[in-house]
Amino acid sequence: MNKVNIAIVGATGMVGTTFIKVLEERQFPIENIYFFASAKSKGQKISFMGAEYEIEELTESVFDRDIDIALFSAGGDISKKFAPIAKAKGVVVVDNSSFWRMDPDVPLVVPEVNASDVYNHNGIIANPNCSTIQCVVPLKVLDDAYKIKRIVYSTYQAVSGSGMKGIRDLEQGLLGNPPTNYPHPIANNCLPHIDVFMTGGYTKEEMKMIDETRKILGNPTLKVTATAVRVPVMNAHSVSINVEFENAFDLDDAIDMLSKSPGIIVMNDSPANDYPMPLNVSGTDEVYVGRIRRDESLDHGLNLWVVADNIRKGAATNTVQIAELLLQSR
Amino acid sequence: MNKVNIAIVGATGMVGTTFIKVLEERQFPIENIYFFASAKSKGQKISFMGAEYEIEELTESVFDRDIDIALFSAGGDISKKFAPIAKAKGVVVVDNSSFWRMDPDVPLVVPEVNASDVYNHNGIIANPNCSTIQCVVPLKVLDDAYKIKRIVYSTYQAVSGSGMKGIRDLEQGLLGNPPTNYPHPIANNCLPHIDVFMTGGYTKEEMKMIDETRKILGNPTLKVTATAVRVPVMNAHSVSINVEFENAFDLDDAIDMLSKSPGIIVMNDSPANDYPMPLNVSGTDEVYVGRIRRDESLDHGLNLWVVADNIRKGAATNTVQIAELLLQSR
Numbered sequence: 041m042n043k044v045n046i047a048i049v050g051a052t053g054m055v056g057t058t059f060i061k062v063l064e065e066r067q068f069p070i071e072n073i074y075f076f077a078s079a080k081s082k083g084q085k086i087s088f089m090g091a092e093y094e095i096e097e098l099t100e101s102v103f104d105r106d107i108d109i110a111l112f113s114a115g116g117d118i119s120k121k122f123a124p125i126a127k128a129k130g131v132v133v134v135d136n137s138s139f140w141r142m143d144p145d146v147p148l149v150v151p152e153v154n155a156s157d158v159y160n161h162n163g164i165i166a167n168p169n170c171s172t173i174q175c176v177v178p179l180k181v182l183d184d185a186y187k188i189k190r191i192v193y194s195t196y197q198a199v200s201g202s203g204m205k206g207i208r209d210l211e212q213g214l215l216g217n218p219p220t221n222y223p224h225p226i227a228n229n230c231l232p233h234i235d236v237f238m239t240g241g242y243t244k245e246e247m248k249m250i251d252e253t254r255k256i257l258g259n260p261t262l263k264v265t266a267t268a269v270r271v272p273v274m275n276a277h278s279v280s281i282n283v284e285f286e287n288a289f290d291l292d293d294a295i296d297m298l299s300k301s302p303g304i305i306v307m308n309d310s311p312a313n314d315y316p317m318p319l320n321v322s323g324t325d326e327v328y329v330g331r332i333r334r335d336e337s338l339d340h341g342l343n344l345w346v347v348a349d350n351i352r353k354g355a356a357t358n359t360v361q362i363a364e365l366l367l368q369s370r
Numbered sequence: 371m372n373k374v375n376i377a378i379v380g381a382t383g384m385v386g387t388t389f390i391k392v393l394e395e396r397q398f399p400i401e402n403i404y405f406f407a408s409a410k411s412k413g414q415k416i417s418f419m420g421a422e423y424e425i426e427e428l429t430e431s432v433f434d435r436d437i438d439i440a441l442f443s444a445g446g447d448i449s450k451k452f453a454p455i456a457k458a459k460g461v462v463v464v465d466n467s468s469f470w471r472m473d474p475d476v477p478l479v480v481p482e483v484n485a486s487d488v489y490n491h492n493g494i495i496a497n498p499n500c501s502t503i504q505c506v507v508p509l510k511v512l513d514d515a516y517k518i519k520r521i522v523y524s525t526y527q528a529v530s531g532s533g534m535k536g537i538r539d540l541e542q543g544l545l546g547n548p549p550t551n552y553p554h555p556i557a558n559n560c561l562p563h564i565d566v567f568m569t570g571g572y573t574k575e576e577m578k579m580i581d582e583t584r585k586i587l588g589n590p591t592l593k594v595t596a597t598a599v600r601v602p603v604m605n606a607h608s609v610s611i612n613v614e615f616e617n618a619f620d621l622d623d624a625i626d627m628l629s630k631s632p633g634i635i636v637m638n639d640s641p642a643n644d645y646p647m648p649l650n651v652s653g654t655d656e657v658y659v660g661r662i663r664r665d666e667s668l669d670h671g672l673n674l675w676v677v678a679d680n681i682r683k684g685a686a687t688n689t690v691q692i693a694e695l696l697l698q699s700r
Contacts, residue, residue, distance in 0.1 A: 190667055194524035194610035196560045196599065214544060223643040230526045230601060230608045230648055232661050232675045237641045241663030263667035267610040267675065269526065271560060272602050278560045280524035280597040282612075311567045313553040318560055331562050333571030337520055337593035345562045345597065 043071035044367065047107045047131070049122065050114030051075035051086060051095055054203045055136055058356035059111050060088055062325075066360060069367065076102055077114070098122065103129040109363050112136060113355065127163030134165050134362045136355055138244075141166040141252060148255050151361040152303040153180040158365045165362055168256060169248040170354025171195050171268065171277050174346050176256045177327040177353075179283065181301045182294060183257055186285035186340065190263035193249055196271045196278040197234060198318060199226055201350050210272055222270070231270040243268055276318035277350040285340040294342065295332050303353075308332050316347035324349055325357045373401035374697065377437045377461070379452065380444030381405035381416060381425055384533045385466055388686035389441050390418055392655075396690060399697065406432055407444070428452065433459040439693050442466060443685065457493030464495050464692045466685055468574075471496040471582060478585050481691040482633040483510040488695045495692055498586060499578040500684025501525050501598065501607050504676050506586045507657040507683075509613065511631045512624060513587055516615035516670065520593035523579055526601045526608040527564060528648060529556060531680050540602055552600070561600040573598055606648035607680040615670040624672065625662050633683075638662050646677035654679055655687045 046063070050056040056077070063070065075086050076098040084095040096102060098118070103110070103126045110126050112119050113136035123133045123140060140146045147157040148166045153176050158165060168176070171193070179188060199206035205221035213219060213227025224231055235244035242250075245268040254262045271278075299306040307316050307330040316328030327348045335341030348354055376393070380386040386407070393400065405416050406428040414425045426432060428448070433440070433456045440456050442449050443466035453463045453470060470476040477487040478496045483506050488495060498506075501523070509518060529536035535551035543549060543557030554561055565574035572580075576596040584592045601608075629636040637646045637660040646658030657678045665671030678684055 192522050192612045192667075194597075194612075196526065196601065224647060225649060228602075228604050228649060230603060230677075232608070232610075232645050232647070233640070233643065240666075241640055241661065243640075265612060265665045265667045265671070265673060267524075267612075267661065267673055269608070269610065269675075271526065272558075273560060274558050278562070278599070280562075280599065280610075282522045282524075282595060282597075310563070310571055313563065315562050317554060317562070319555060319558060331571065331597065335595045336570075337522075337595045341595065343595060343597055345599075347560075 043069040044108040045072040045106055046070050047074045047076060047102070047110040049076045049098055049110055049112040049118065052077045052081045052084065053113055054200060054351055055113035055355040058351050059113065059360065060086065062352065062356045062360045064089055068360065068363070074102070074107065100125050103131050107131045109134060109366060111359050111363065123164050132161065132163060132165070132366055134167060134359050136167045136359050138169065138248060140164050141168060142255065148252060149362050150176055150256055150358060151365055152177050152301070153256055154258065155365055158362060159369055167355065167359045167362060168252045169245070170201055170350035171197060171245070171279060172249050172252040172256070173354050173358055174277060174327045174348035175249070175279055175281060176253055177303055178298055178329050178344060178346060179281070180257060181297055182283065182285070182342070185294070185297060186287045186289045188262065188283055189286050190284040191253065192282040193264070193266040194280040195266070195268045196273070197268060198273040198275045198277055198350055199270065200275040201277065207274060210274060226270060226272050228272060232267065234268040234270055273318045275349060275351060276322040276347055277354060278318060278345065278347045281344040281346055282335060283342050283344065284338050285342070288340055291334055298329055298332070303327055304329055306330065315345060318347060321347045322349050323352070325352050327353060373399040374438040375402040375436050376400050377404045377406060377440040379406045379428055379440055379442040379448065382407045382411045382414065383443055384530060384681055385443035385685040388681050389443065389690065390416065392682065392686045392690045394419055398690065398693070404432070404437065430455050433461050437461045439464060439696060441689050441693065453494050462491065462493060462495070462696055464497060464689050466497045466689050468499065468578060470494050471498060472585065478582060479692050480506055480586055480688060481695055482507050482631070483586055484588065485695055488692060489699055497685065497689045497692060498582045499575070500531055500680035501527060501575070501609060502579050502582040502586070503684050503688055504607060504657045504678035505579070505609055505611060506583055507633055508628055508659050508674060508676060509611070510587060511627055512613065512615070512672070515624070515627060516617045516619045518592065518613055519616050520614040521583065522612040523594070523596040524610045525596070525598045526603070527598060528603040528605045528607055528680055529600065530605040531607065537604060540604060556600060556602050558602060562597065564598040564600055603648045605679060605681060606652040606677055607684060608648060608675065608677045611674040611676055612665060613672050613674065614668050615672070618670055621664055628659055628662070633657055634659055636660065636662070645675060648677060651677045652679050653682070655682050657683055
């Protein structure tokens with residue numbers, strides 16, 4: 041495999057610093073790597089594979105150099121402005137913001153689900169919402185087997201999903217200090233409010249889960265609803281998923297299929313207290329599925345409890361996996 | 371209203387001590403009050419309405435005195451043994467344990483929902499599961515108006531639901547100490563495990579929510595499913611409820627009806643960050659409903675976020691409300 045030139049945009053953020061760890065861990069074949077961030081981080085040092093690098097300010101001209109792939113995680117406004125600039129200069133952008141995700145010209149990719157969509161890119165590929173990624177990994181397996189009719193999501197999302205600011209609010213809140221990021225305290229509380237409110241009473245996070253599930257599973261009319269809730273957990277999102285299938289299923293078969301699917305770890309020995317939780321999943325790259333049980337209120341219904349590290353599989357790892365797919369196509 | 375003689379069984383527990391507060395607050399018309407607990411609490415002092423009382427050991431003979439109503443909250447084993455003894459001696463038992471709830475001879479009562487069931491008692495009346503109580507209060511209003519077809523519950527339950535032991539695990543866990551009550555740490559974690567596992571992969575807590583919802587709403591075949599999760603919150607349970615109706619509904623009408631129903635406070639101005647949360651609900655007696663929005667994945671679907679103090683409305687307050695209904699029938 042040829043080595044490539046990589047740029048990290050948003051190198052100082054929570055996802056940006058995890059890009060660096062994941063690239064190292066996976067021994068991504070890098071020739072040159074460049075780290076970009078806002079002016080205030082310019083000159084900061086970053087260590088990568090034993091060498092030291094200096095963070096440069098992100099400007100239009102940085103993409104004039106020979107960069108193959110740029111991994112963006114610097115917020116929607118930066119992606120809106122700089123992804124087209126990078127793309128125009130021949131860089132393939134893998135973007136972790138929500139800005140480009142629903143653009144019909146931009147593939148929205150979870151490698152375990154729709155890897156081949158990567159190859160239809162026109163210079164920008166979007167990394168999905170963190171909660172959505174961990175749900176579609178098992179749901180794709182089940183959709184292929186039994187055809188999904190409807191999904192009800194209720195999320196239990198960690199504060200790391202809000203970056204350093206979320207972590208700070210929980211840490212300080214546990215010490216009795218007021219929040220500066222969330223509209224209410226998160227310590228000792230649950231906030232049924234993630235991202236901004238849209239028309240119809242849904243939050244943007246909930247609409248992302250609905251719209252992105254449809255796009256990734258390739259079914260624009262799939263029935264999906266969602267309630268997204270922030271809980272006082274540092275890292276790793278959990279989701280209670282209720283799913284209705286068109287077709288009959290055998291529970292043991294479903295569990296067996298999930299167990300054998302790449303990127304999924306089934307922890308389903310409930311009577312032995314073996315089920316996924318944020319604490320035992322944080323720091324890993326897989327999607328953990330447990331509490332798998334028939335929903336007797338439907339002819340063909342299933343309940344699942346799905347946990348994943350939202351910064352790794354929900355963001356950095358998935359983005360690097362997309363970049364790996366790009367390498368394979370070179 | 372005539373004054374009555376009251377016994378508190380389990381006077382030292384979290385719910386037992388809250389019985390005392392709620393009886394005081396509501397100026398329950400008490401002639402005599404007796405406090406019972408296990409032998410180890412015998413002789414402890416309790417203050418009630420400015421007077422001091424001594425806790426007595428619970429034995430069969432304590433019910434020989436003139437007691438009108440006994441409020442039990444000392445666990446299923448105590449209720450199993452002592453409720454029939456009390457009943458045989460003419461005491462009406464209002465029991466907060468799960469032991470008698472599904473007995474066809476025992477009414478299971480939430481005063482806002484099925485007050486009249488109280489009057490069919492044969493000496494024992496059961497107080498429902500805490501999570502179930504807060505859900506059926508708004509669901510009854512909606513069921514009467516639009517007829518419920520199916521309910522999907524996902525809970526976010528506070529550690530106070532496990533009593534002092536749950537509180538201790540969270541407090542100590544936040545200091546880095548291992549759990550002694552839960553099978554895994556609850557601090558910084560979510561445990562998809564409340565009460566014991568049953569056949570079929572459900573927990574007893576989830577089965578309580580399914581079975582008790584049916585009994586309280588008077589519909590033994592109602593379609594209900596549940597996922598019950600413990601979250602690192604000290605007090606007040608939250609539930610994400612997805613509900614499907616048989617009949618069409620107008621969203622504003624539904625919100626209006628909920629607002630006007632006794633025992634419900636609607637907090638639904640989401641864009642103003644006004645929604646129920648454990649921190650703003652803990653310590654109150656009402657059921658708080660917010661995030662009320664149409665579920666577009668169904669013809670007649672609704673999502674709700676419901677929060678209540680599980681020790682008060684979910685246990686002590688509801689039990690005292692049942693006792694108040696008994697007074698009215700005297």
